[in-house]
Amino acid sequence: MSLTKTLLGATTAMALAAGAAFADGHSAGPAIIYDLGGKFDKSFNESAYNGAQRWADENGQEFAEFEITSDAQREQAIRRFAEDGNSPIVMAGFSWATALETVAADHPDTDFVVIDVSWIDMPNVRAVGFKEQEGSYLVGMMAGMASETDTVSFVGGMDIPLIRRFACGYAQGAMAANEDMTIISNMTGTTPAAWNDPVKGSELALSQISQGSDVVFAAAGGTGVGVLQTAADEGILSIGVDANQNYLFPGQVLTSMLKRVDNVVYESFSGTTDAGIVILGVAEGGVGVALDEFNAELVSEDMLASVEAATAAMASGELMVHDYMSDETCPALEF
Amino acid sequence: MDFFTIVQLGDASIRMAIPLLLACLAGLFSERAGIFDIGLEGKMLAAAFLSAAVSFASGSVWVGLLAGIGISIALSIVHGLASITFRGNQLISGVAINFFAAGLTVVIAQGWFAQGGRTPSLSGAARFDGIDFPGALTRVREKMQASPGMQFYSEFVSGHSILVYIGLLSVPLTWWILYRTRFGLRLRAVGEAPEAVDTAGISVVGLRYSAVIICGILCGIAGAYLSTAVQAGFTKDMTANRGFIALAALIFAKWRPWYALGACLLFGLFFAIDNRFQNIQLQVLWIMVILIGASAAMVLYAIKREKIDVIVLGGLSAVLTVIALATWVGSTGEEAGLVAALFETVKVPSQLIQSLPYLFVVIVLAGFVGKAIPPRAGGQPYVKER
Numbered sequence: 001m002s003l004t005k006t007l008l009g010a011t012t013a014m015a016l017a018a019g020a021a022f023a024d025g026h027s028a029g030p031a032i033i034y035d036l037g038g039k040f041d042k043s044f045n046e047s048a049y050n051g052a053q054r055w056a057d058e059n060g061q062e063f064a065e066f067e068i069t070s071d072a073q074r075e076q077a078i079r080r081f082a083e084d085g086n087s088p089i090v091m092a093g094f095s096w097a098t099a100l101e102t103v104a105a106d107h108p109d110t111d112f113v114v115i116d117v118s119w120i121d122m123p124n125v126r127a128v129g130f131k132e133q134e135g136s137y138l139v140g141m142m143a144g145m146a147s148e149t150d151t152v153s154f155v156g157g158m159d160i161p162l163i164r165r166f167a168c169g170y171a172q173g174a175m176a177a178n179e180d181m182t183i184i185s186n187m188t189g190t191t192p193a194a195w196n197d198p199v200k201g202s203e204l205a206l207s208q209i210s211q212g213s214d215v216v217f218a219a220a221g222g223t224g225v226g227v228l229q230t231a232a233d234e235g236i237l238s239i240g241v242d243a244n245q246n247y248l249f250p251g252q253v254l255t256s257m258l259k260r261v262d263n264v265v266y267e268s269f270s271g272t273t274d275a276g277i278v279i280l281g282v283a284e285g286g287v288g289v290a291l292d293e294f295n296a297e298l299v300s301e302d303m304l305a306s307v308e309a310a311t312a313a314m315a316s317g318e319l320m321v322h323d324y325m326s327d328e329t330c331p332a333l334e335f
Numbered sequence: 336m337d338f339f340t341i342v343q344l345g346d347a348s349i350r351m352a353i354p355l356l357l358a359c360l361a362g363l364f365s366e367r368a369g370i371f372d373i374g375l376e377g378k379m380l381a382a383a384f385l386s387a388a389v390s391f392a393s394g395s396v397w398v399g400l401l402a403g404i405g406i407s408i409a410l411s412i413v414h415g416l417a418s419i420t421f422r423g424n425q426l427i428s429g430v431a432i433n434f435f436a437a438g439l440t441v442v443i444a445q446g447w448f449a450q451g452g453r454t455p456s457l458s459g460a461a462r463f464d465g466i467d468f469p470g471a472l473t474r475v476r477e478k479m480q481a482s483p484g485m486q487f488y489s490e491f492v493s494g495h496s497i498l499v500y501i502g503l504l505s506v507p508l509t510w511w512i513l514y515r516t517r518f519g520l521r522l523r524a525v526g527e528a529p530e531a532v533d534t535a536g537i538s539v540v541g542l543r544y545s546a547v548i549i550c551g552i553l554c555g556i557a558g559a560y561l562s563t564a565v566q567a568g569f570t571k572d573m574t575a576n577r578g579f580i581a582l583a584a585l586i587f588a589k590w591r592p593w594y595a596l597g598a599c600l601l602f603g604l605f606f607a608i609d610n611r612f613q614n615i616q617l618q619v620l621w622i623m624v625i626l627i628g629a630s631a632a633m634v635l636y637a638i639k640r641e642k643i644d645v646i647v648l649g650g651l652s653a654v655l656t657v658i659a660l661a662t663w664v665g666s667t668g669e670e671a672g673l674v675a676a677l678f679e680t681v682k683v684p685s686q687l688i689q690s691l692p693y694l695f696v697v698i699v700l701a702g703f704v705g706k707a708i709p710p711r712a713g714g715q716p717y718v719k720e721r
Contacts, residue, residue, distance in 0.1 A: 040450040069441065069452070190686055196570045199561070203347060203610040209475045210343055222570055225456065229567060234475050 030055075030269045031064040031086035033077050035093030037195060037221050039067050044221070044261060047243040048092040048115065051262030055269040063269065071192075074099035082107040088126075090268050091115065092261065094162060100125065111275070113268040115261055116162070118277055128264050129279045132162070133169030134314055135257040135287030136217070137321045139239050140173020141310060142289065142303050143215040144181055146237055146254055147174075151182040153213035155204050155227045157220035158194040159187035161325045164335060166219040166241070166257075168324040171333035177306070183333055184208050188223050198226025205230040215239065215254060228253060237298065246294040254298050256290040283315035338483050342490045344607050349495070350565065352603030353502040354379070354557045354574075358581035359588065359595045360509050361553035367513065367590060368546030369526035369712040371425045374414055374432030375554055376578025382407040382558025384440040387454040387569035388447060390461040396563050399461070403562075404555030410436070411551030412544075419543045422716030433578075441571050454562075454569040463564035466500075468493035496564040498556060505553065509592040522546055526710035529717040539717045554578075580692070589707050605692040612688065619666050620677040626659035633698070651698065 032052050034045040052063050064086055066077050078099055081089050088111035091100060097117045104112050104125050111124055118129030143152045152174050156163040171183045186204045188194035201223035205216055209230075216231050217239040218224035224241060225248075231238035232249040240246065240256035260280070267273050280286020289307060291299060313319035324330050358375045365372040382403035390399030410432050417428035441452035448454055465473075471493035472478045478489050513519040525532045525542045533539050561577075562569045584602055588594035630652030637648035667676040 038445075038450060038452060067445075069445075187685065189689065193572070193575070196572070197575070198566050198568075198570060199573070200610060202566070203350075203607075206343075206347075206475060207611045210339065210479065214476070222453070226566065229456075236476070 028085040028087075029061055029063050030088050030090065031066070031081040032090045032092070032265060033065070033081070033096075034067045035091075035095060036068060036071070036192065039065070041222060042225065042243065042245060042248070043240075044242040044259070045092055047259070047261040048090070048265050050243075051265030052090075052269060054262065055266050059270075071095070075102060078103045078112075079106075082110045087111050088113050088268050088271070090265050092265075113264070113273070115264055118279055121277060122275070124275055126268065126273055126275050127277045129277070130259050130286050131279060131281035131321075131323070132165050132257075132259065132287060133172075133321045133323050134282040135259065135289070136166045136169030136219075137173035137176070137314075138282070138289050138307050138310060139217060139255055139257045140170035140175075141177045141306055142173075142255055142299070143170070143217060143237075143239060144174035144177025145300070145303050145306065146298070147178070147181070147213075147215050149212045149214045150178060150180055151184065151212035152215040152217070153184040153205075153208035153211075154186070155201060155208070155216060155218045155220050155224070156185070156187040157189075157223055158192060159190050161328065163187065163219055164330070165324040166217075167335075168330035168333055169321055170217050171330065172321055173310075175332045176310075182212070184211055184213055185333055185335065188220055195221035195223060197223050198229070201226030202230040206234070209234050209236060217241070217257070219257075240290070244290040244292065246290055246292055250294040251297065253295060255295055258288045258290050260286055260288070281314065282311050339479055339486050339490075340611070342486050344604070344611055346490045346494075347607035347610060348600055348603035349491075349499065350603070351606040352599040353499050354560050354565075354577050355581045355584055355602055356596060356599040357502050357505065357553050357557035357560065358578055359584045359599055360505055360592065361550040361557070362582055362585045363509065363588075363590055363592065363595060364522070364546050364553070365550040366585065366713055367526045367710055368522050368543050369529060369710055369715065369717070370415070370418055370543055370547055370550075371714045372414065372429055372547070372550060373426060373579070373582060374410065374429035375550075375581055376574055376576065377429075377433035377436035378407045378410050378551060378554035379558040379561070379578050380433075380440055380572070380574045381410060381436040382555040383562040383573055384436075384444060384454070384558075384569045386555075386559035387457060387562035388444065390457055390563055391448075391455055391568075394459075394461050396457070396461050396463055399563055400556070400559045403559040404552050407555030407558065408548055408551035411547045411554070415544050415547040418716060419540055419547075422718065425714055425716075437572060440569070444569060444571075452571045457563060457567040461563075462567050463496040463498055463560075465494040465496050496560070498560045498564050501556065502560070503596075506592050506596045513592065518545075523710075526712055529712050530720075533717070533719065543717075586707050586709075590710065602692060602695070605695055609689050609691060616680050616682050618677070619663055619679050619681055622662050622681070622683070623659045623677070626655045630655040630659075648698070 032048060037045050039049050040046055056063055064081060068074060068077055074096060078089060082103060090113040092115050094116040096114050097120060100112060100114050101120060104122050108124055113126045114120065115128050117127045120127045154167045154170050156167055167185050174181045174183055188197055188200050201220060205227045208216060215237045216227060218227035219241045220227065228238045228240060228248055232252040237254040239254050242259050244258060245256045246253045282288060310319060322331055358379055362372055362375055385406045386399040386403030389402035390396045414428050414432060417423040418425040444452045444454055467473055472481055472489040478486050513523060521532060521537055521542055525539055529539045561573055580602055584595060584598040587598040633648040633652045637645045663676060666679040666681055667673055
């Protein structure tokens with residue numbers, strides 16, 4: 001009996017402590033909620049965090065933040081921030097869409113920003129999507145020019161249309177650089193576990209290398225770390241995604257396809273944006289390629305010139321990169 | 336399919352089989368002594384986390400390995416306390432360990448490293464690198480141009496981490512301990528007839544505790560292998576149900592060490608096929624022959640068996656037949672008639688290939704193993720006569 005009481009007491013204390021920990025992060029400024037990958041995933045979420053931190057450093061203000069650890073926490077997390085008066089509340093990741101639609105209707109005076117979602121049309125929600133196909137096209141072109149075996153490959157995370165959009169843009173870019181290019185595309189899995197399976201990422205990369213690939217593009221969250229690691233071990237080039245991942249293996253990562261999630265968070269926090277649906281492409285500076293001291297030796301003059309030409313063509317509307325999500329087909333790649 | 340592909344497939348099978356094998360042998364020791372252990376998964380996960388975390392903190396992978404084995408033994412002793420000393424239900428205690436490890440590893444990793452429940456990447460001496468034998472090639476692209484003998488030597492024989500060789504050596508070692516030592520005889524006896532062992536004046540409790548501790552050591556190595564040899568760091572739930580597949584392999588192997596090696600290599604092969612061949616193209620005819628052949632074999636087998644087998648295998652073969660027919664009808668287009676459709680080439684969905692290992696587990700467990708008789712006193716706490 002006394003043991004039961006002690007246990008009950010301990011459980012209550014832990015629950016209280018957990019509640020207190022949750023409340024600690026709050027202040028009535030802007031707030032950001034990360035997706036399952038976690039704040040320091042070296043990729044998407046970390047990019048969002050960098051944007052928030054940049055705003056905090058420049059303005060000397062604080063922001064509230066929260067990392068969810070399971071899908072069940074989504075609605076509760078948004079609701080807590082909204083009830084505490086945080087505004088705007090930024091959410092990183094397409095998985096937030098359903099929970100956000102519910103909460104945003106209940107809190108019409110709070111501003112919400114959701115990244116990677118381009119279909120929520122509500123008066124207090126800014127939905128920011130990216131033209132991933134355009135950024136992928138650019139890195140695909142660079143891959144095509146860097147490849148000596150005329151074979152490049154792609155490792156996706158979970159098999160969803162968004163990731164196929166990356167693959168399709170990449171394939172189109174590689175084909176643009178070289179018509180005879182062979183493109184191998186693999187997906188890690190069909191469940192959210194596919195974002196965090198570096199073991200399988202390594203195996204897929206090894207399999208692609210043995211099929212002749214010498215440049216591999218990973219759009220797979222945490223799984224991508226395994227892909228980049230294997231590429232570096234095996235001496236082929238890799239391409240990072242979302243954030244600049246060139247520094248992970250200096251001299252072995254050809255480039256990274258940037259999604260300027262950090263800029264979106266920064267601008268949202270600064271309060272200079274309106275509600276509505278926004279799609280950012282190459283022309284708007286939303287996507288692009290990463291060039292820095294870590295990959296300077298890998299990127300040739302030709303590549304730079306082609307990337308610049310393609311960027312200009314996309315901006316002027318001359319070059320239209322096919323978007324997989326528009327009709328669920330891809331001219332350059334079969335899934 | 337060229338020779339190098341086959342070699343690579345074998346190489347990947349071994350890589351995938353080693354954690355299963357170690358966990359399977361761990362379960363073998365425990366269950367042979369009469370302690371069912373479904374907590375293999377949790378122990379591997381805890382060991383994977385702690386070995387990666389300690390390797391990172393200390394800079395030495397061997398210290399990490401010891402830490403992983405340590406936490407795994409500690410959990411084993413908890414399992415032992417619950418099921419041997421306090422005579423609790425062994426399944427419940429095992430489930431508790433699984434939940435405990437799944438939750439706590441992520442929470443501690445987050446509190447310690449703040450990287451979303453992961454440990455930082457390990458490098459250098461904090462990781463088990465592959466051991467390259469003299470003269471072996473290390474890069475896939477060099478190997479592809481080498482001679483077949485060199486390919487076999489470089490890819491299959493060389494380049495594994497030391498834990499792979501330890502895992503393979505643990506099979507004959509287990510066999511020797513179980514069948515050639517006094518300790519092994521008593522261990523097997525305590526799982527079959529603990530009262531006889533007790534009558535002979537040997538401690539049942541002592542034997543069972545040593546069995547679960549050996550189980551802890553092997554699970555610890557299996558977990559450390561995942562996070563410090565195959566991968567360079569811990570990620571959430573990285574064991575991915577390998578502990579449960581190891582249990583299935585254990586039943587498939589009828590609680591015998593050499594059979595366990597075979598079973599685990601077979602499962603490893605399935606995982607390797609899944610990773611290597613995501614885009615298999617086959618003629619509809621072949622798909623139908625394979626699927627309907629498999630279901631016919633299952634039905635024939637099940638008819639002679641008990642009712643439960645008939646239900647499970649019959650249901651499964653019905654599903655396979657439906658898939659086969661659906662493929663056929665699906666490829667019948669406007670231009671292709673029913674017969675012509677048989678010779679259409681279609682892509683086998685990668686989802687189907689990914690589900691193969693799990694489908695295989697179901698079939699194995701449904702009774703394809705012949706008669707798998709568990710140790711007679713398994714799952715029962717030993718009570719001295721009063």
